[in-house]
Amino acid sequence: MELSFQVPDQKRVRLLINSDVKNEADDQYAIVHALLTPMFINKGIIAAHFGTWRTTLSMEESYAEAHHVLNLMGDKGKVPVYKGAPAAMPDEKTPVVSEGAKAIIKEALSDDPHRLFVVFLGPLTDLASAYLMEPRIEERLTAIWIGGGSYPNGETEFNLMNDIHAANVVMNSRIPLWQVPRNVYGMMRVSLAELECRVKPHGEIGKYLFEQLIKFNDEQANGxxxxxxWSLGDSPAISLIMDDHEFGYVMKPAPRITNDMRYVHHQEERLIRVYHHVDARYTLEDMYAKLELFAKKR
Structure with missing residues (x-):
């Protein structure tokens, strides 16, 4: 999208988005935000699985939904979509080979000088698999993960639940990791009235973003x-690249994660960035502004 300003090339970054986009209704907002952000050189979307609780074809559903969002944006064919792992890793030593994992490896080993971010809006299956397939990638990308329970103890959390093995592989690697745990991504609260005013009026994609969220909301009967x-909990993965909130995180020793998703603090050498704050106003207003400008220009 063309805006009235340009981001200097040396300040731009490469971005791969790994998303279980058909799981519910907020990944779509993060993907659209990324596509509208001129700082990003969008290198592709990797369709992620979201377990088997609703379907055994979750990755395929995410793959179709990513294509649908790109089509509504007019970006069909401009941004590649890759199939990620169809299910979780069977253990901590066996990668699930996929197009998505291979795309991560290819981009990480590229000689492109722009910094590479890979954001994970679901499980870490494709990152862990890529690392096990090609360990050289571990210091050639920065991973941002929306997932995991709150510190220090951990708790049940959906993205983590869908591949605990993969999370442990990543925690045990040297991959620079920015973790946005459940209590922090939950800060991205919005009201449906706000979305009706700020999202729905802005083009075909704005209408779709709003209506698919309302549909999902109406279908849920469990409270x-x-x-x-709603919480647009995946959106910090986008805004933290634009501004990394230097006072919003602490460096913590990477934990080992138990089968019941508790954190075991067992070492001091491997540090990860763990966020305790994200700026919802900055994140949401930037998305609203870009969506409005995009719709006007179209």
């Missing part, structure tokens, strides 16, 4: 979401 509010 979540609450009815008039």
């Amino acid at each position: 979540w979401p609450r009815g008039e509010s």
Whole structure:
């Protein structure tokens, strides 16, 4: 998207998005935000699985949904979509070979001088698999993960639940990791009225973003979401690249994660960046502004 300003080339970054986009309704917002951000050289979307609790074809559903979002944006064919792992890793030593894992390896080993970020809006299966397939990638990318329970103890969390083995592989590697745990990504609260005012009016993609979220909300009968509010919890993966919130994180020793998703603090050498704060106003207003400008220019 063309704006009235340009981002100097030396300040731009490469971006791969790994997303279980058909799991619910907020990944779509993060993907659109990324596609509208001129700082990013969008290198592709990797369709991620989201377990088997609803379907055994979750990755395929994410793959189709990523194509649908790109089509609504007019970016079909401009941004490649890769199939990620169809299911979780069977253990911590066996990678799940996929197009997505190979895309991570290819981009990480590229001689492109632009810094590479790979953001994970679901499980870490494709990152862990790529690392096991080609360990040389571990210091050639920065990974941002929306997932894991709150510190220090951990807790049940959906993205982590879908591949605990993969999370442990990544925690035990030297891959620079920025983790946005559940209690922090939950800060991205919005009301449905706000989305109706700020998203729905802006083009075909704005209408779709709003209506698919409302549809998902209407289909849930278990008390979540609450009815008039939502958390766009995947969106910090986009805004933290634009501004990394230098006072919003601490460096912590990477934990080992148990089968019940608790953190075991067993070492001091391997450090990861763990966020305790994200700026919802900055994140959401930037997305709203870009979506409005995109719709006007179209």
